[in-house]
Amino acid sequence: MALSLPRPQRFDVLIAAVSVLSGLALYALGLGTQGDRPLDSPWMLLPLGVLGCMELLRRTAPRVALPVATVALVFDQCTPGNLASVMMFTDIMYAAVVYGTPAAARRIPVTTGAITVAMTIGCLAWWQEPEAVLIGVATGIVAFGPAATGALVRNHREAAAAAKLRAEQTALLAEMDRVQAITAERARMARELHDMVANHLSAIAIHSTAALSLDDPSTTRGALSVIRENSVEGLAEMRRLIGILRDSSDDREPAAAPTLDGLGSLLAHARVNGLDVILDDERAPDGPKLPAPVELAAYRIVQESLTNALKHASPGRVTVALAEEPRALTVRVTSPCGDPSGPRAPGSGAGLVGMRERTELLGGAFESGPESGPDGAPDGKVWIVYATLPVDPADKEVTE
Structure with missing residues (x-):
């Protein structure tokens, strides 16, 4: 089976060519690194060529x-020696640590360090001369020095790569947080816009239809009055929302969010629009004040329920009931369920989605749908909207 080696990189080819040419120049000048050796000068060309070939594989196949380079260097010690061969070996040793496997990068510096110490002690014990230390020093320069340098370079590269990866992950997480924040803000704005304006536009649509379909001056005048009132209030709400969106300064005083204290005005406005609605508030008058997010969610749920009743409910009484439970506020809105006798406005279903989202953001539970109603209800059914809103932010889920 033929041995397949990876193709060398251009820079490695350049290093090998320059090194071999330098070694040939030293050979031509008769410059060696050692004195008398068992083999003559021409033999130094063999390790020089082998090491030049190994330079081609310094990055692609360091294992x-x-x-092979170690064997060639040992053979070079049996010849007068060539400085270019020694320099190529140090480069191959360095590249084996930098480009080799992680296990090799850990093992090679330790091995070369042990060989350096062993050579120093062995030569001192053999010759018993201080000059024998120079052999250990030369071994350390040729073997341990490049290996240690390669280990330092590799550690710095890995640290830089890890820092870059952490920076990319941080940037990715920041981008994800930004996208999530934008999505959440858009959803919040959509809910606010729907809850603030839908009630007014629904009343306008219903009363304008009534004014167009009934040829009665008094009915038309009453419908136009309701239309004007709803258009003015809807325009004010739109201007308030646009002002919030345009003014992003930090020193701007935030607009007051609606609270349950405003339910009286909300129900009065619903009665002007033609709803027969009553409020059944079972909360204790001197009870603790509810958190602002809970009051806002409850107010918007009641507001959207009244809007839906105005658009879809049959003639009859609409009941808004508020009650306190342990660690939660419950909102229940019932309206007659059936075919409306008068004009109706089209619905998109976004109102129920918005009410459910508001409830789930607080960790509560939301239900809506038809149920059996009291005697006298059209088709014997009423439409129920029921929400349980936790008053403690630590509560993830509230059960009845």
Whole structure:
């Protein structure tokens, strides 16, 4: 089976070519690194060529290049020696640590360090001369020095890569948070816009239809009065919302959010629009004040329920009931369920979605649908909207 080696990189080819040419120049000048050796000068060309070939594999196949280069360097010690061969070996040792496997990067510096210490102690014990230390120093320069340098470079590269990865992950998380914040804000704005304006537009649509369909001056005048009142209030709500969106300064005083204290005005406006609505508030008059998000959600749920009753309910009484339960506020709106006798405005279903979203954001429970109603209700059914709103933000879910 033929041995397939990866293609060398251009920079490695350049290093190998310059190194081999330098070694040939030193050979031509008769410059060696050692004195008398068992083999003559021409033999130094063999390790020079082998090391030049291994330079081609310094990055693509360091596990092959280092063992072969080590054998070639040992053979070079049997010749007068060539400085270019030694320099190529140090580069291959460095590349084996930088581009090799993580296990090799940990193992090679330790191994070369141990060889350096062993050579120093062995030569001192053999020759018993201080000059023998120089052999250990030379071994450390040729083997341990490049390995240690490669380990430092690799550690810095890995640290830089890890820092870059952390920065990219941080940027990705920040972008995800930004997108989620924008999505949540858009959903909140959509709910606010729907809850503030839909009630007025529904009343305008119903009363304008009545004015067009009935040829009665008094009815037309009453419908136009209701239409004007709703258009003025709807325009004021729109201007308030646009002002909030345009003014993003931090020193701007925030607009007051509606609370349950405004239910009286909300129900009075619904009666002007033609609803027969009553409020059944079972809360204690001197009870603790509810959190602002809970009051806002309850107010908007009642507001949207009245809007739906105005658009879809049959003639009859609409009841808004508020009650306190342990750690929660319950909102219940009932309206006659059947075919309206008068004009009706089209619905999109966004109101029920908005009420459910408001409830779930507080960790509460929301239900809506027809139920059996009291005697006298059209078709014997009423439409129920029921929401349980936790008053403690720590409560994730409230059960009845």
